[in-house]
Amino acid sequence: MADMDLQSKMPVFKGRLHDKRTATVIGRWLGAAVLVCFVTGVISHYVQHPGSLFADVLPSRPTWGYRLTQGLHVASGIAAIPLLFAKLWTVYPRLFDWPPLRGIRHGLERISVAVLVAAAVFQLLTGLLNTVQWYPWPFSFVPVHFAVAWLFVGALLVHIAVKLPAIRAHWRRRSEATLRIGDAADRRSFVLAVAAAAGAVTLTTVGQSLTPLRRFDLFAPRHPDHGPQGLPVNKTAASAGTDRIDGSTWHLDVTGPRPYTLTLDELRALPQHESELPIACVEGWSKTAHWRGVRIRDLLERAGAPASSRVRVTSAQTGGAYRVMEMGRRYAEDPLTLLALELNGEPLSPDHGFPARIIAPNRPGVWQTKWVTKVEAL
Known part of the structure; x- marks a missing residue:
C-alpha cells in the first residue's frame, strides 16, 4: 500500500x-x-x-x-x-x-x-x-x-x-x-x-x-589565419621564458659518436631544405605552412649516428612537460623532418621558436619543439 x-x-x-x-x-x-x-x-x-x-x-x-x-x-x-x-x-x-x-x-x-x-x-x-x-x-x-x-x-x-x-x-x-x-x-x-x-x-x-x-570559424578558440607569420601560437616566447634569446650567442649542440656544436650562422650555411607541413595541435586547430631549414637526418649523419637512431630534442624553455621531446626513427629519417629556421619565407619569430624549431610530418604540435638548443642521437 x-x-x-x-x-x-x-x-x-x-x-x-x-x-x-x-x-x-x-x-x-x-x-x-x-x-x-x-x-x-x-x-x-x-x-x-x-x-x-x-x-x-x-x-x-x-x-x-x-x-x-x-x-x-x-x-x-x-x-x-x-x-x-x-x-x-x-x-x-x-x-x-x-x-x-x-x-x-x-x-x-x-x-x-x-x-x-x-x-x-x-x-x-x-x-x-x-x-x-x-x-x-x-x-x-x-x-x-x-x-x-x-x-x-x-x-x-x-x-x-x-x-x-x-x-x-x-x-x-x-x-x-x-x-x-x-x-x-x-x-x-x-x-x-x-x-x-x-x-x-x-x-x-x-x-x-x-x-x-x-x-x-566564429566560435573556435583559434583561427588558422590569426597569429605571427600567419600561423596561430599556443605558447608564446614570453610564457616560455625564451623571449630574450640572442641569435649571436646561441648555439646548437648535436651529440652522437662525433658530437659537434653549431652557431646560428654555421647552421644557416648548411644545405637548406624546404617542407610544406601542417602544424596540428591537440586543441584541434591546424594549418599548413612553408618551412625551411636543415634536415634532422643530415645533422645525425654528420654526428656519425646510424640512420635508425631515435632523437631527443631539448628546448631552451625554462620548464614544462614538453621541454624535452623524443621521436622515433621514422620521423628522424624522413627527409621532410627539419630543424626549421624559416617560416613562410621569413626567419622564425620568437613565438614560433627563434632561432630554430622542429617541424616533422604527422606529429602533434606539442612535439614540434621550439627554441631548440640540443639534438641527441639515442
Missing part, C-alpha cells in the same frame, strides 16, 4: 517524444559521434605518448594524418554535446520509474546509465575546456581524460547489451509500437532541430582545422 501511495506521488510525464523510437534515432547519431571521437582520441593519445612500444612504429606519412585524426576528434566531440543533451532529454522521464530496481537486468541498466552519463558529461566538458587551454581542476588532463574514455566505453557497451532488444525494435524508420497521431511529424521536427544544432556548432568551429571553412 505504501508503494502504491509513493508511486501515485511520482511525476507523470505526458509530453510526447520521450519514447524509445526518438531515443534510438538520437542515439544512433550520438553513437556515431562518440565512436569517431573515441577512435581518434586513442590514436591521438598514442601519437603523443607512444612509449617504447610504438616509438619506432608510428608512421611519418601521410603528412596530414594527425591533422585529420585530431581535427575529427575535436569536431566530433563538439558535435556530440548537443546530441548528448537531446538524448538525455528524451530519456530523463525514466529516471522517475518506480520501483527504481526491478531485477538484476534493470539494476545493471541503472548502474550503467549512471556511469555512462557521468563519464560522457565529464569527457565532453573537460575536452571542450581543453580546446581553450583552461584547466580548472587539480589533476592532469591527458591521463585522466584517457582513462575515463575507457570507463565510458565500458559503460556504453553494457548499456547497449542491456538495451539491445529495444534498440532492435525501434531501429527501423517506422516503429509501430510508438507511432501515434502527430508523433511522426513532431519527431521529424525535433530530429531536424537537433541535427541543425549539431551542424551549427560543427560548422562554426571546424574551420580551425578544415581551412576551406575558416570563414565560418
